[in-house]
Amino acid sequence: MTPFTYARAQDAQTAIQLAGAAPAARYLGGGTNLVDLMRETIETPDALVDVTGLSQAIEARDDGSILIGAAVKNTALAAHRAVRQHFPLLSRAILAGASGQIRNMATVGGNILQRTRCLYFYDDAARCNKRSPGAGCDAREGFNRMNAILGASDACSATHPSDMCVALAALDATLHLAGAEGTRRIKLVELHRLPDDQPDIETILRPHELITAVELPALPFAARSTYRKVRDRASYAFALVSAAAALDVAADGTIRDVRLALGGVAPKPWRAFKAEAMLRGAPATAAAFRTAAEAELAEAVGLSGNSFKIELAKRVITATLTELAGGVA
Template identity: 50%
Template structure:
């Protein structure tokens, strides 16, 4: 691990200034991802700006939404009574992520910003455009069984690893950001980027911008929700593929509204809006779910080792929707 300077400001603006004025600086909170990357030499910041003293841990029930501070711990959010009652899909996704020990350290803001778990990104002896632009993508012709089937480019086929983010994109969350130019709001669907020609840039955040909170709007999705995560082992493991599903059903079991998103399939959490629209007005039956799953998978393309996702994807969508429909 490289040597670095460590500062721990108590004021938000001081933290922002410390990163905005130093291109070698980065924020650190729980450190559950960043420290690993530093140990491996994947990231080598010269200054760490510890933001844990900032007052960003609250979970507030504002009119029409929950506002969750960026420094709220994943375990705290998942267990919060307001979250479980008003946004149960988010609680399910958080509890599916990582291990209990990591959830006790990881923060909401850090969870959004974690880097890909692509083995070529983590191995500094291998080519990786995300880690070192212009060197190539080792996964393209390498072992790519964990990799993207949507939204990839010839520069990068890595996937975003966050479970929480899959639920947040499905729930139309909004990220609150503060930076050198002031405050702004970013729709969650616009926070993360597809790789394009700049896979090294994961998000639309500007230099020095700090995530301060995420707003999750109230909605009808408080009963019929499910987070389906497929992984290689039941204990701590990243998703081969996951699905966040939420349904609003009428008294005749017809679908009034739906929310669907996938994880483990793209460089960003992958919202399935066309499949959502196809479900509206349909009965909550396996046939309806099968039709929606087929729509959701349009445009998917596999590589040598991840063709299984083309079958796993629709099957997981169907199962997630069936489970969500049966929950009351």
């Protein structure tokens, strides 16, 4: 392991100053991803700025929105009464991830910025354009069962592994950011980049920009929402395909509004904008859900070992929305 300094910040300004003083500083949340990457020398920071002293508050406001501090632990967020009542898809997504012990350590900020689980990213004997730009990609012809079918490029098909982020994408969450140039807000769905020919650049964050909070706008119909995760083991496994969805159906069976995002299929949490647009005003039937799923996956491309995920994703979408519509999934 490369030597590094350690400092703990109690507020955003101090964290930004500390990080700015070291060329390769990294913020440290629960460390459940970053420390593993440091052990493998995939990440080699010269300074760790511990940001677990930042806000751990979850503020449920009267207007139905919720403000979540970046240092809130995954366990606390999943268990919060307002989240379980008004945004059950978020509780379910978090609880579908990792293990109890990891969720007790993992923070909201760290979960959003966790790195991919592509096997070749972790294997320094393999070629990986994300780890070593220009090196090539051994996933293309290798063991790519977990890799992306949407938004990938020749250079990289690594997926974003977070379950929580899939729910945040469906909920149109806003991130509060702070950095040397001041504060700003962006949508979670804008944070992660598609790889194109630069898979090493994963987000639109500026150097040492800090996530300080996540804001969920009010969405009354999200009280009827869920998260479905298909994986190789019943627990402690990343998603092959997952879906976070909320559905608002009028008395006549027409869809008033819908939110849908997919996990395990793309280099970023994938908001299914095409499917959503097709479904607004359509009947809440399995046939309509399947048609929308076909449209969302129309541009999906399989690799040597993951083409099955295209049909799987269509079935996960159809089953998840059918369940929310009150049918048998």
